[in-house]
Amino acid sequence: MEIIKDGYPSAQQVRIINTALILIMNTPILLPLRLVSVLVITLSTTICRAQRVPVDAAHTIGAESCRDCHKAIVESWERTKHATSFNTLANSEAAHQIAKFIGMKPDQIATNASCVRCHYTQEKLASAVQTTAAVSCESCHGGAEKWIDIHNSKSLTRSDRISQASALGMNHSASAFATAKACFECHVIDDEQLVNKAGHPALSDGFELLSWYSGEVKHNFLVSTEGKPVKSNGHDSQPIPTARKRMIFLTGKMLHLAHSLCAVGCSNDAPVDKAGKLVRLPNGKPTYAVQHAQTVQRLIKEMRELQSKLGIPEYAQALALVESNPLTTGHGKELATAAMEIKRLAEQFSKSNDGSKFAALDKVLELIRPHEANSTKEVAKR
Helix, strand or coil: CCECHHHCCCHHHHHHHHHHHHHHCCCHHHHHHCHHHHHHCCCCCCCCCCCCCCCCHHHCCCCHHHHCCCHHHHHHHCCCHHHHHHHHHHHCHHHHHHHHHHCCCHHHHHHCHHHHHHHCEEEEECCEEEEEECCCHHHHHCCCCCCHHHHHCCCCCHHHHHHHHHHCCCCCCCCHHHHHHHHHHHHECCCHHHHHCCCCCCECCCCCHHHHHCCCCCCCCEECCCCCCCCEECCCCCCCCHHHHHHHHHHHHHHHHHHHHHHHHCCCECCECCCCCECECCCCCECHHHHHHHHHHHHHHHHHHHHHHHCCHHHHHHHHHHHCCCCCCCCHHHHHHHHHHHHHHHHHHHHHCCCCCCHHHHHHHCCCCCCCCCCHHHHHHC
16 A cells, blocks of 8 residues: 655556546545545644543543442443443454554553543552443543532532533533534544554444434433422433434534544545555455545535535535535645534534424434344343
8 A cells, every 4th residue: 555655646646546536436426525635635643633532540430430320321331332342342353453453462452542542441449540341431421530529419400510510521411512522532433554454443333323322322211200300310211302313413413524524634545556446455445534535425415415404504514614625635734624613513503402493304313223232142142
């Protein structure tokens, strides 16, 4: 695989790339973005690093701290792949391949910072950092040490608890933006070489935010009890309110677009070889940049269709941003800036809407099926 030097392809390389793009991009929606150059963008990955750093072990307190109030949720989590991967991930064939590329043993994955940030939870116990769980409560909601007392307070209103805990770092599920952001920070990979050389997926296979949010990771256990002014924790997961589904779906589209734009902007590896043929990874997929460029195109098409039905101002602005920043070599900084603005628009949209205005979306949502990573049989085996 040839690397583009200094961020600028030669005339011959441009011709090769154009030839390759003709082979893989034959739909009209690709033309407005001039994707002919998207795959040779170069930019230091530090500019548009999308994934989070590991949650600070000094500020995590463990899932058991959540069990007293959220027993049903914790028990539901314990049956998910988020939890069970603690004992299975390091033994997988994929983990062995990736560990070999990184130059470590598979059993070291649980302590490697690059892996921990998305696959594990660490705590500081007896003055030592220890890996105590896979993807747990604090992986998504943030280290709870600073905000747990506010979250548990009985003297504050729910609104005050949410705002004050959020100010201290909690990703509260009341916010569609905070919920979606936590998912995309790990399900869209920001490490090109981990994908191109080690075989790590560029995006979790089949990932669609609402589908996965509606799947095996259950959250909505709050129920109304007669005679009580506030909802309390029940034993069974409740259906996700329709308005909530709309907000998760629509916010997710913008965040997915932002993360994939970052990924394209950070790419360095050429997508074609010297003969002008599209480079294929051992798993048969194109390179990291191509995968994310194709994702960008799909998302733009979907967002245009949604915008035509719903008239969302933030969607119009996000689409205009992408179209005003052609995906060409040397525009990595512009892509990163556009991605940051799209994230801001997603947060603005989440704060300004409650989903009630988007009933026209419901027929689309009916087609989205909940994702279940673990079958009952698989869970029983574990």
